[in-house]
Amino acid sequence: MSLSQKSTATRANVAQGAANVIQDEVDVDVVDNEATLLTLLKKGWAKRSHQKFLKSHLEGYKTALLVSHEKANSFLENIVNLWFAKYHWLISVTQEELPTRPPFPIGADGFKQLSEKQSILKGKVIERMRKSLYNWFDHRSKKTKTLKRSKSSEDPLSILVNCLLGNTGPAKLRTGWELRGTANYESLKAPFKQAFMESGKPEKHRATFWNLFKKKEFLKLSEEDQKKWTDDAIEAHNAVKKAWEGSTEMSPTEAQA
Incomplete structure (x- = not known):
């Protein structure tokens, strides 16, 4: 040796x-x-x-x-x-x-x-x-x-409260791929982590890479499914916007009742 x-x-x-x-x-x-x-x-x-x-x-x-x-x-x-x-x-x-x-x-x-x-x-x-x-x-x-609400996953009341969990103003319009990415986070988490690791990109690019990953997975869907998610995103946005605008018209006393 x-x-x-x-x-x-x-x-x-x-x-x-x-x-x-x-x-x-x-x-x-x-x-x-x-x-x-x-x-x-x-x-x-x-x-x-x-x-x-x-x-x-x-x-x-x-x-x-x-x-x-x-x-x-x-x-x-x-x-x-x-x-x-x-x-x-x-x-x-x-x-x-x-x-x-x-x-x-x-x-x-x-x-x-x-x-x-x-x-x-x-x-x-x-x-x-x-x-x-x-x-x-x-x-x-x-x-x-x-709170009691309808069985619909896009019930306005649920959407509004979900909005309150992370936003204080009217929700921004989300695209279909964003809505799908949020709804399927658990199933997308593991493959995203693997893809990000293999990409070799620095941690500061994780958020950007996550969005690109969600878009890529969204485009794998059929046109019909893509349209459904997009329509759901628009409907959810309109429901939250309407509810938020209604709350701003209330007086402080009414809002706290």
């Missing part, structure tokens, strides 16, 4: 040894902290920054609940994702921050590599937190009743 090959092999062994040490250290930390991470949360558990975070999403949850329980559950899933983007899953709710982020090894795909034990614990922590967040929002939204 040449001197160069020996040097390369030595560096590889050192790197592997370091990775094993890191993995062992994380395993010990996870095991020691497991009981704390899975402790049943009692009344009043949300304090300081945790409470501020939850309160910032409470009105949005109540508005989603006006549409349906399904919409509220979907909104809650988004809150769960935001929670773990803000608070690492190894952080107990009794802590504000984790001093040192766990040094999980990073794989070739750029994702953290967890042991089977760590993955199982992470799943338990997420599920525990999902239930805790649901209980927190549900307790503060019991007086919020789902």
Whole structure:
């Protein structure tokens, strides 16, 4: 074996040894902290920054609940994702921050590599937190009743409330491909992520690439289906616009009645 090959092999062994040490250290930390991470949360558990975070999403949850329980559950899933983007899953709710982020090894795909034990614990922590967040929002939204509306997926009332979830003014006219992309987000998410990764484009171009991806998928539909989505988009826009214009004609007293 040449001197160069020996040097390369030595560096590889050192790197592997370091990775094993890191993995062992994380395993010990996870095991020691497991009981704390899975402790049943009692009344009043949300304090300081945790409470501020939850309160910032409470009105949005109540508005989603006006549409349906399904919409509220979907909104809650988004809150769960935001929670773990803000608070690492190894952080107990009794802590504000984790001093040192766990040094999980990073794989070739750029994702953290967890042991089977760590993955199982992470799943338990997420599920525990999902239930805790649901209980927190549900307790503060019991007086919020789902509004009655027609069974049509394009019911004006549902459209209006959906608009209120993200807009304070009249909704902009969306195209058929935009409406379809929103309605089929879950099924398009995985193939889009794969296509974006393969494109090699920087993260700042994700939004533009997403729109191009939705247009491309939309053009795969038959002309009849494309027309249907376009007509639905126009109908939804007109319904929201009419409802919003009607609300602006009301006095402050009438609007709050």
